[in-house]
Amino acid sequence: MQHKPSARKPKPDSRFPKIQATQCACCGIALPTGAGYDVPLIGAVGPKCALKFASFADALVWVEGRNARVQGGDRVAHVAAHNVVVGLRNLGIEITADAAGVLHVGRLTRKASDVASTYKRVRARFEGNLQAAVTAYGPSIGTTRAVAA
Numbered sequence: 001m002q003h004k005p006s007a008r009k010p011k012p013d014s015r016f017p018k019i020q021a022t023q024c025a026c027c028g029i030a031l032p033t034g035a036g037y038d039v040p041l042i043g044a045v046g047p048k049c050a051l052k053f054a055s056f057a058d059a060l061v062w063v064e065g066r067n068a069r070v071q072g073g074d075r076v077a078h079v080a081a082h083n084v085v086v087g088l089r090n091l092g093i094e095i096t097a098d099a100a101g102v103l104h105v106g107r108l109t110r111k112a113s114d115v116a117s118t119y120k121r122v123r124a125r126f127e128g129n130l131q132a133a134v135t136a137y138g139p140s141i142g143t144t145r146a147v148a149a
């Protein structure tokens with residue numbers, strides 16, 4: 001017996017490479033396809049959760065390599081950039097500045113599943129902060145990914 005092709009589901013953001021996984025690192029659901037979407041620092045998540053992490057990944061790209069000292073801008077812009085960095089730190093992501101003032105995204109300071117669940121809770125505010133920072137400063141050096149949709 002031939003079975004009909006199932007109705008097409010909306011495709012998750014394909015920026016995240018597919019990797020082998022049996023469980024979503026975010027919500028813990030089983031991944032029956034044996035594959036997940038590899039979100040930076042978080043790990044493999046299911047297709048539904050992958051949709052939620054677009055801004056998270058954008059923020060990491062936006063921060064990495066940004067020079068906090070020479071970025072210019074007014075007070076509003078400074079606050080916007082600060083909010084993005086603090087937002088990531090509050091989630092449990094190490095952000096360091098080197099001697100030249102260049103920001104670097106480091107490791108997680110909490111379990112990935114904890115970071116993911118906090119992120120889901122604060123996502124609206126997080127996305128608002130990122131959008132404000134991108135509006136003030138433009139996308140990150142060497143990428144246009146962080147342009148808010």
Ligand SMILES: [Zn+2]
Pocket residue numbers: 024025026027028029045046048049
């Ligand atoms: Zn999930």
